[in-house]
Amino acid sequence: MSAQQLRAAEVAQAQAQLKRELTRVYAQACKGCVRKD
Structure with a gap:
């Protein structure tokens, strides 16, 4: 291998x-901000 x-x-x-x-970071951020309740 060169x-x-x-x-x-x-x-x-x-x-x-x-x-x-x-x-991974994006998934964590989404869990925190995508909730619609």
Whole structure:
């Protein structure tokens, strides 16, 4: 695996982790603000 491929894999992994984190935070925020009662 070349350094360029390794870097691309690291970036993809970081983006996936960020997306998971954003999804988790977004879900928590929605639980707090989407209630219609």
